[in-house]
Amino acid sequence: MNTDNSKEGDSASVCANCGKEGNSVNNMCNKCNMVKYCNAACKKKHRSKHKKECEEHVRLAAEKHDVELFKQPPPQFEDCPICFLRMPSLRTGYKYQTCCGKRICNGCIHAPLYDNQGNIVDNKKCAFCRTPAPYTEKEAIERREKKRMEANDPIAIFNLGVYHRDGRYGYPQDYNKALELWHRAAELGHTEAYCCIGYAYLQGRGGVEIDKNKAIHYYELAAMKGNVNARYNLGLQEAKSGNMDRALKHFMIAARSGDADSVEAIQEMYTDAHATKEDYTKALQLYQEYLGEIKSKQRDEAAAANDDYRYY
Numbered sequence: 001m002n003t004d005n006s007k008e009g010d011s012a013s014v015c016a017n018c019g020k021e022g023n024s025v026n027n028m029c030n031k032c033n034m035v036k037y038c039n040a041a042c043k044k045k046h047r048s049k050h051k052k053e054c055e056e057h058v059r060l061a062a063e064k065h066d067v068e069l070f071k072q073p074p075p076q077f078e079d080c081p082i083c084f085l086r087m088p089s090l091r092t093g094y095k096y097q098t099c100c101g102k103r104i105c106n107g108c109i110h111a112p113l114y115d116n117q118g119n120i121v122d123n124k125k126c127a128f129c130r131t132p133a134p135y136t137e138k139e140a141i142e143r144r145e146k147k148r149m150e151a152n153d154p155i156a157i158f159n160l161g162v163y164h165r166d167g168r169y170g171y172p173q174d175y176n177k178a179l180e181l182w183h184r185a186a187e188l189g190h191t192e193a194y195c196c197i198g199y200a201y202l203q204g205r206g207g208v209e210i211d212k213n214k215a216i217h218y219y220e221l222a223a224m225k226g227n228v229n230a231r232y233n234l235g236l237q238e239a240k241s242g243n244m245d246r247a248l249k250h251f252m253i254a255a256r257s258g259d260a261d262s263v264e265a266i267q268e269m270y271t272d273a274h275a276t277k278e279d280y281t282k283a284l285q286l287y288q289e290y291l292g293e294i295k296s297k298q299r300d301e302a303a304a305a306n307d308d309y310r311y312y
Contacts, residue, residue, distance in 0.1 A: 017046035032057040069220055070249050072256060076191060076226035080105040081128055086293040089228045089258040093294075093311030098140045099131035101153045106309035107299030141169050154188035157181050161193070165206075175206030186221070194222035195230050212237075223250070228259040235265060244274040252279075256286040258294070258312065263287050 013025035016035040027037040032054045037043040077087040077094070081102055087094055094103045108127050112120045124133045134140040141163075148156030160171075161181030167173030179200060185193035198218030204210035216237060222230035235250035248269060254262035266283040269275035291312060302309040 017042035088311040100129040110302035154190035158185040191227035
């Protein structure tokens with residue numbers, strides 16, 4: 001029996017059990033969200049008739065979701081706008097420029113700047129837009145807060161949320177304000193904001209109650225957009241729940257995206273007989289493919305000169 005009670009061109013809802021119509025018919029099936037009832041009694045009475053179709057819909061929806069979830073996502077960041085190489089996923093492999101809002105790899109930031117005569121010149125300017133570097137951290141924060149916020153820069157919005165979470169740079173500690181800013185940054189495409197929201201629900205921070213399902217939801221949103229930390233955390237959660245096959249899939253995707261911790265996690269799974277030797281070998285190969293896309297002499301020189309420039 002088809003219990004789809006929607007009618008084309010008709011905004012009124014119809015109770016799947018008794019056929020009553022009207023806007024008051026708004027008691028939705030909690031599992032599939034496909035049918036409506038006029039009250040809890042009708043929902044309970046219709047449960048046995050609707051059960052098979054409901055379970056099938058939930059199963060198909062879960063399969064469709066997993067197809068999207070376990071696709072290899074695009075890189076988390078755009079390529080470096082100067083050298084055009086893939087941007088490292090490791091946080092120390094790039095810098096955010098408060099002047100122009102660009103992420104620039106540390107190889108390009110560290111590289112010397114030459115004039116037309118081949119002489120090294122003062123390089124205390126943005127490697128992309130050539131704006132002089134801020135004299136103080138306060139000046140840099142001022143740029144983030146005002147100029148970049150006015151430009152709806154999701155990185156600046158996210159950073160401001162971090163300052164409110166930690167009570168840094170003169171901002172009052174306010175986790176609720178941090179969550180508000182992270183939601184705004186996430187809507188603009190900032191994947192780490194999704195991670196922070198997920199962590200808040202996982203730990204019960206910022207006035208929200210612990211809700212593992214919501215935490216997983218936000219981690220998944222971040223992971224599907226390429227965030228390797230979210231992908232790794234999903235793998236950990238699946239492993240804790242005993243879902244080793246799903247954990248392995250998450251760790252494999254993260255390994256291809258440059259997460260060394262996920263490679264180690266697969267090694268541990270192999271040691272504990274939850275993954276095969278072929279799985280571990282594949283993880284190493286995927287990670288090497290990633291390294292081949294990000295490595296350069298310029299980045300190696302930067303990393304050798306300063307540990308803060310390490311990019312893998």
